Amino acid sequence: MNSRALTTDLLLGAIPIALLIAVWQAINSLGYAPATLLPPPGAVFSRLFSQLYDPTFQFQIATTLFRLFAGFAIAVALGISLGIAAATNPAIDAVVRPVVRVLAPLPKVALYPAFLLLLGFNHESKIMLVAADALFPILLSTYYGASTVEQKLIWSAMAAGTPPRQILFKVVLPAAMPSILTGCRIGLVISCIVVFLAEMITSTNGLGFVLVSAARMFQTVDMFVPLITISLLGLILNGLLQAGRSYLLRGFPEA
Amino acid sequence: MKPTGIRRAAPLLACLGLLVVWQVASLALRNDSFPTALEAIRAVPAILGDKESLINILASLRRMAIGFVLAVGISVPLGLMMGRSRAVAAFFNPLLMVIYPVPKAALMPIIMLWLGVGDVSKTLVIFLGVSLPVIYHSFEGAKAVEEKMIWSGAAMGLSAVQRMFRIILPAALPEILTGCRTGLVLALITMVTSEMIARQSGAGNILFNALDMGQYDTVFAMIIIVGAMGICLDSAFERVRARLVRWSEPNFNVPLSFS
Numbered sequence: 001m002n003s004r005a006l007t008t009d010l011l012l013g014a015i016p017i018a019l020l021i022a023v024w025q026a027i028n029s030l031g032y033a034p035a036t037l038l039p040p041p042g043a044v045f046s047r048l049f050s051q052l053y054d055p056t057f058q059f060q061i062a063t064t065l066f067r068l069f070a071g072f073a074i075a076v077a078l079g080i081s082l083g084i085a086a087a088t089n090p091a092i093d094a095v096v097r098p099v100v101r102v103l104a105p106l107p108k109v110a111l112y113p114a115f116l117l118l119l120g121f122n123h124e125s126k127i128m129l130v131a132a133d134a135l136f137p138i139l140l141s142t143y144y145g146a147s148t149v150e151q152k153l154i155w156s157a158m159a160a161g162t163p164p165r166q167i168l169f170k171v172v173l174p175a176a177m178p179s180i181l182t183g184c185r186i187g188l189v190i191s192c193i194v195v196f197l198a199e200m201i202t203s204t205n206g207l208g209f210v211l212v213s214a215a216r217m218f219q220t221v222d223m224f225v226p227l228i229t230i231s232l233l234g235l236i237l238n239g240l241l242q243a244g245r246s247y248l249l250r251g252f253p254e255a
Numbered sequence: 256m257k258p259t260g261i262r263r264a265a266p267l268l269a270c271l272g273l274l275v276v277w278q279v280a281s282l283a284l285r286n287d288s289f290p291t292a293l294e295a296i297r298a299v300p301a302i303l304g305d306k307e308s309l310i311n312i313l314a315s316l317r318r319m320a321i322g323f324v325l326a327v328g329i330s331v332p333l334g335l336m337m338g339r340s341r342a343v344a345a346f347f348n349p350l351l352m353v354i355y356p357v358p359k360a361a362l363m364p365i366i367m368l369w370l371g372v373g374d375v376s377k378t379l380v381i382f383l384g385v386s387l388p389v390i391y392h393s394f395e396g397a398k399a400v401e402e403k404m405i406w407s408g409a410a411m412g413l414s415a416v417q418r419m420f421r422i423i424l425p426a427a428l429p430e431i432l433t434g435c436r437t438g439l440v441l442a443l444i445t446m447v448t449s450e451m452i453a454r455q456s457g458a459g460n461i462l463f464n465a466l467d468m469g470q471y472d473t474v475f476a477m478i479i480i481v482g483a484m485g486i487c488l489d490s491a492f493e494r495v496r497a498r499l500v501r502w503s504e505p506n507f508n509v510p511l512s513f514s
Contacts, residue, residue: 009341009345010349012346013345013347013348013349014349015346016346016349016350017349017350017353033369037368037369038369094265097265098265098268099269099272099273101266101269102266102270102273102486103273104440104489105440105485105486105488105489106481106482106485106486107443107444107447107481107482107485109444109447109448109451110447110462110477110481110482111478113462113463113466113474113478114289114474114475116466117289117466117471117474118284118289192356193357193358193359194358196361197361197448200358200360200361200452201448201451201452201463208361211361211364212364215364220368223364223365224365227357227362227365230356230357230358231353231354231356231357233356234355234357235352235356237356238352238356
């Protein structure tokens, strides 16, 4: 894609977002909605910027990020290792497949009360929920990626005398990498969503709590701030993951 | 390959296995707030027999169905158009990227301010939650359609609309259905969470009210019920999907052999 096409794409893409904000502003200026129900965009964004310098708000972001990363890291580690193990070992496959088939469609939020009762109201239950929700997309795409590795690649590595353990790390894992990273991307977005929800349901800190407490006190401006923050966080994390992806997948065709 | 009988029963065995693990864990932990699997299962008929909670659960399911159908009806055409036209894709992509990481159920408090706590706001939240994965998968599916097929269609005189219905839609169907399957699970999740936040009716409401009142066997029984709904819906959808796209069944049932 040349740079000119890219600029037109960016410009085109900015239109709906600009339109959305314009409509938002118009509804306010024309007086269709009182500012208590829908605060003007200017008020929301200036509040967002002043909040970003506020240590309390920074602490809330840090709390949310900590839970997000801890849960996501557990999900990545478990998902990739279980996925590869199930794809390469028929015995593990026979156990993992049916269990995943049962647990994957289960709405994990419903398990949240159980986590609360077992792990308490602090970090652990939230991290557990994030991990449980992000695990399955990563596990499934790793499994899919690892089981569609071309058998010829493995045979040639075996013919060249590579021991089985090294085949795992030198052939299967790299070949499954694109699929694994797609799974991680879905898992990351899900982690963002879930950590926020968990904090909304029961928490005393974190971005979700900021939203809920603002809603209780009818501070509409403060309700929009955490929502925009989590959207920005999602965009930044997604961008980082994309950068990591293009580094890991250098040399792959059309990565 | 194992005989099909065992493979059919494998998910059931997995369910049983998980329940046994639960039972053993709760017996070992001896925690008051962690009932055994048997106690929780015993509480299920009490909930399903109660008229009010049954009405609640059915209302949840109705909202979910409406939100899901609306979302699929709007997202699939949008995704297909994004996949076939670069301009449309460039137009909508950044907006979708901004919306994607926002938890849809977190919009609940704001939407409640505008539309009230009733069915409309919950259905709207479910609609938002379902539409993004469906749009994304339809987009990917339509993008991957082989150009040659479309060219041949055009050469044989199909109009753009006909090409959309007779070539692109069927070719993208497997991917679209994958998106719908994700969407279905998401619909259930959003349904439960939206009801947790707007405690007024529905399955999520029963679940969290029971938690607040310390009725732990009801909590776990509701978890079983919601989980069973998820599993049943998913396997029903999977059956429909397998029938619709039997021709494109990916062959990843075979474990790799190199050990």
